[in-house]
Amino acid sequence: MVPPSQQRGKKPQNAKGQRKLKAPAFRDDEDLENVKEALQGLELDPNTRPSKFSDLPLSQRTAFGLQQSHFKDLTDIQSRSIPAALKGKDILGAAKTGSGKTLAFLVPVLELLFREQWSKQDGLGALIISPTRELAAQIFEVLRKIGRNHLPSAGLIEGGMNFKEEAERIPFMNIIIGTPGRLLQHMDRTPGFSVGNLQVLVLDEADRILDMGFQKEVDALVDHLPTARQTMLFSATQTKKVSDLARLSLKEPEYIAVHQEATEATPKQLKQYYFLAPLPTKIDMLWSFIKANLKSKMIVFLSSSKQVRFVYECFRRLKPGIPLVSLYGRKGQEARLKITEGFAAAKYSCLIATDVVARGIDFPSVNWVVQADCPEDADTYIHRVGRTARYENEGQAVLFLDPVEEEGMLNRLEQKRIPIRKVTPKADKEKSIKDQIQELCFKEPDLKYTAQKAFTYYAQSVNHMKDKDVFQLDKLDLDGFAMSMGLPGAPHLQFQKGSDVKKIKNAPRAGMSDESGGESGEDALQRKKAQSKSKYDRLFERQNQDVLSSHYGNVVAHTGDDDEDFLTVKRVLNPNESDSEGKDGNGPTILKHLGPQPYVVDSKRREKALKSKKKLLKFKGNSTKTYFDEDGIAHPVYELQDEEDFEKEGPVDKKIEKFMEGEAAKVRQGDVEDKALSKEKRKEKKLKRKQREAEEREDIPASKSAVLGGDDAGEEDPLALMRSLPVAAEDYVVDSEEERPRKKPKKQKKEKRKSKGVIQLAHDPETLEDLEAVAVGLLGQ
Numbered sequence: 001m002v003p004p005s006q007q008r009g010k011k012p013q014n015a016k017g018q019r020k021l022k023a024p025a026f027r028d029d030e031d032l033e034n035v036k037e038a039l040q041g042l043e044l045d046p047n048t049r050p051s052k053f054s055d056l057p058l059s060q061r062t063a064f065g066l067q068q069s070h071f072k073d074l075t076d077i078q079s080r081s082i083p084a085a086l087k088g089k090d091i092l093g094a095a096k097t098g099s100g101k102t103l104a105f106l107v108p109v110l111e112l113l114f115r116e117q118w119s120k121q122d123g124l125g126a127l128i129i130s131p132t133r134e135l136a137a138q139i140f141e142v143l144r145k146i147g148r149n150h151l152p153s154a155g156l157i158e159g160g161m162n163f164k165e166e167a168e169r170i171p172f173m174n175i176i177i178g179t180p181g182r183l184l185q186h187m188d189r190t191p192g193f194s195v196g197n198l199q200v201l202v203l204d205e206a207d208r209i210l211d212m213g214f215q216k217e218v219d220a221l222v223d224h225l226p227t228a229r230q231t232m233l234f235s236a237t238q239t240k241k242v243s244d245l246a247r248l249s250l251k252e253p254e255y256i257a258v259h260q261e262a263t264e265a266t267p268k269q270l271k272q273y274y275f276l277a278p279l280p281t282k283i284d285m286l287w288s289f290i291k292a293n294l295k296s297k298m299i300v301f302l303s304s305s306k307q308v309r310f311v312y313e314c315f316r317r318l319k320p321g322i323p324l325v326s327l328y329g330r331k332g333q334e335a336r337l338k339i340t341e342g343f344a345a346a347k348y349s350c351l352i353a354t355d356v357v358a359r360g361i362d363f364p365s366v367n368w369v370v371q372a373d374c375p376e377d378a379d380t381y382i383h384r385v386g387r388t389a390r391y392e393n394e395g396q397a398v399l400f401l402d403p404v405e406e407e408g409m410l411n412r413l414e415q416k417r418i419p420i421r422k423v424t425p426k427a428d429k430e431k432s433i434k435d436q437i438q439e440l441c442f443k444e445p446d447l448k449y450t451a452q453k454a455f456t457y458y459a460q461s462v463n464h465m466k467d468k469d470v471f472q473l474d475k476l477d478l479d480g481f482a483m484s485m486g487l488p489g490a491p492h493l494q495f496q497k498g499s500d501v502k503k504i505k506n507a508p509r510a511g512m513s514d515e516s517g518g519e520s521g522e523d524a525l526q527r528k529k530a531q532s533k534s535k536y537d538r539l540f541e542r543q544n545q546d547v548l549s550s551h552y553g554n555v556v557a558h559t560g561d562d563d564e565d566f567l568t569v570k571r572v573l574n575p576n577e578s579d580s581e582g583k584d585g586n587g588p589t590i591l592k593h594l595g596p597q598p599y600v601v602d603s604k605r606r607e608k609a610l611k612s613k614k615k616l617l618k619f620k621g622n623s624t625k626t627y628f629d630e631d632g633i634a635h636p637v638y639e640l641q642d643e644e645d646f647e648k649e650g651p652v653d654k655k656i657e658k659f660m661e662g663e664a665a666k667v668r669q670g671d672v673e674d675k676a677l678s679k680e681k682r683k684e685k686k687l688k689r690k691q692r693e694a695e696e697r698e699d700i701p702a703s704k705s706a707v708l709g710g711d712d713a714g715e716e717d718p719l720a721l722m723r724s725l726p727v728a729a730e731d732y733v734v735d736s737e738e739e740r741p742r743k744k745p746k747k748q749k750k751e752k753r754k755s756k757g758v759i760q761l762a763h764d765p766e767t768l769e770d771l772e773a774v775a776v777g778l779l780g781q
């Protein structure tokens with residue numbers, strides 16, 4: 001059957017059913033002259049601003065790319081900044097979120113390289129810096145779309161990709177989009193990274209790139225760049241800081257702040273609410289909110305990856321009735337691509353994320369932005385809520401505030417012209433999941449561990465926030481918060497000293513800092529800790545849930561003759577106690593045959609443990625050592641001697657002394673051997689680690705790069721593209737994997753291994769001991 005698009009009279013269509021446009025034959029020489037001429041006549045007159053892309057003096061290649069991507073009308077920022085940028089001016093562009101800033105810099109970049117007839121041999125012509133890998137990848141995708149008819153090549157340089165491969169491609173890239181850290185790495189280490197010819201530098205989310213977090217990288221990068229270049233800075237929260245302009249050697253920049261005169265700093269079609277959610281009720285409130293909005297697409301912002309992981313893991317188990325996904329820095333690259341693509345395509349979904357997706361990310365059709373953790377400042381608030389109500393779409397945002405944060409945060413929002421309305425959640429919609437979370441944490445040590453981490457990171461993040469009018473750790477109900485996370489009280493908190501929250505965010509594994517200088521926050525915490533530290537607390541601090549459960553049982557169970565029906569946890573009898581309850585069938589079942597310690601079956605977990613041989617080994621008591629004499633008779637290792645023989649051997653004291661000396665010598669010898677062995681192991685480990693690090697440095701997955709346009713440029717994907725996954729460049733948080741309780745190192749393989757009762761020797765029996773071992777095995781069958 002002939003596909004509909006190929007039927008007579010039908011125009012070819014793309015995957016979305018849109019009509020495919022036939023590419024014209026580009027006559028560059030002619031086009032170039034026309035463009036240059038039109039550009040000379042272009043007036044930057046505020047009264048005659050262009051309203052369509054077709055009003056601009058653009059090359060056929062760009063104009064057709066925009067047409068193919070269905071961009072026709074200019075947004076405000078585009079209509080004001082593109083003409084000035086085409087004229088070669090430095091630009092400081094500020095416009096609300098979702099207002100089309102990406103095209104406002106990409107179109108001039110493409111046009112500049114076209115006018116210069118840039119080719120592969122000319123090297124790097126344009127450098128676009130983005131604060132996150134996600135955003136860099138998104139910019140790259142837009143460039144691929146609108147630049148599909150252009151000849152220069154473009155590449156994505158992002159941390160976590162194959163450095164060597166990137167380095168090999170860099171000399172052939174004419175446009176590079178990258179994150180500051182990775183770009184600097186290449187500048188320092190990649191010989192082919194030549195920036196001498198650079199024509200244009202763009203900083204997207206410029207205020208973020210220029211803040212303390214990236215200071216070192218950006219200054220070092222800019223140091224390498226030629227000063228005779230065009231520079232463009234864009235952000236929804238742009239500043240005119242003179243120091244920044246000096247750092248970037250901007251020349252009489254055009255400050256284009258299209259929404260500066262607007263009464264609101266956020267999109268008009270965005271509805272913004274807040275409600276009071278005291279910290280201990282926050283998780284319940286979030287759950288209730290999600291449950292009440294199941295037919296939505298929402299992004300929930302939390303302050304750290306630990307918070308995200310904990311909330312995601314709990315909610316996932318409790319099944320709210322909406323697809324849940326989570327995103328934070330350092331999540332595996334493939335998982336990340338799946339999540340971002342899946343969430344972009346979903347109709348109803350809830351993405352729980354850190355600020356890694358707060359800026360620039362253009363997920364389509366997001367209905368709700370939920371800020372469950374208060375943003376660090378009003379700018380972060382603006383960027384987070386900007387993930388909805390993009391371009392001309394509607395959207396809603398809600399902010400959860402602890403009463404302590406309310407006044408301070410509202411002042412900050414007011415100062416930034418952010419209209420927000422207080423609402424009260426409906427009481428009948430509020431649901432508590434505290435008990436379920438407590439139960440989950442009790443059953444799953446890993447989840448409890450995540451809860452502890454999430455709590456600690458939350459407290460640390462509040463502690464190192466600069467704005468002390470909003471963030472006052474000592475006034476928060478940390479115990480209540482800990483309990484809402486299934487913990488018995490606030491875990492012990494210890495803060496590292498540091499200076500800036502953004503620095504810490506960019507140095508994911510560097511830990512958190514105490515911005516306030518330590519004194520007050522720390523003192524308050526110590527006081528809180530001292531107040532809250534209970535027996536439960538100490539018990540829950542333990543990693544081993546098996547240990548914990550028996551103690552917990554002892555603590556919570558009643559000990560008298562009260563009415564047992566009211567109790568859910570029965571007291572575990574200790575071995576010396578009477579098991580009469582077990583005998584009459586009313587109490588817990590006690591299995592005596594398992595060894596010296598009776599095993600009490602009082603819960604499903606313990607019942608399950610009965611099926612696990614490994615777990616039961618614990619209850620078998622210590623193993624005993626037996627040896628066989630020449631007649632095959634078994635003896636314990638320390639056998640009691642006949643009394644007369646014993647006395648004949650001399651005074652007891654002397655014998656004890658001799659025995660002790662002998663044993664001590666054995667221990668010393670063992671110690672020496674152990675030390676030698678562990679030294680060898682350490683050496684081996686170090687060697688392996690070094691090898692692994694060397695491999696990681698040289699051998700990480702492939703990078704993105706593409707040739708824009710070329711002969712085979714087509715509608716779908718004309719680019720020789722290495723598609724890869726976007727990952728946040730500056731991970732705000734510490735990776736979860738590394739913080740899990742470490743597994744115990746595997747014991748050294750024993751030479752002799754028992755299998756089905758037969759002793760197997762790694763070599764043929766040579767010595768008397770070997771033969772004995774074989775005999776023991778045979779006897780054992």
Ligand SMILES: Nc1ncnc2c1ncn2[C@@H]1O[C@H](COP(=O)(O)OP(=O)(O)OP(=O)(O)O)[C@@H](O)[C@H]1O
Pocket residue numbers: 071072073074075078095096097098099100101102103235236359360361362386390391
């Ligand atoms: N001229 C236009 N016509 C139609 N849609 C447009 C136009 N310009 C941009 N858009 C669309 O508007 C959305 C937002 O654009 P973009 O991501 O560039 O916004 P932004 O201003 O950079 O936002 P943020 O501040 O959040 O980074 C995108 O989906 C984009 O495709």
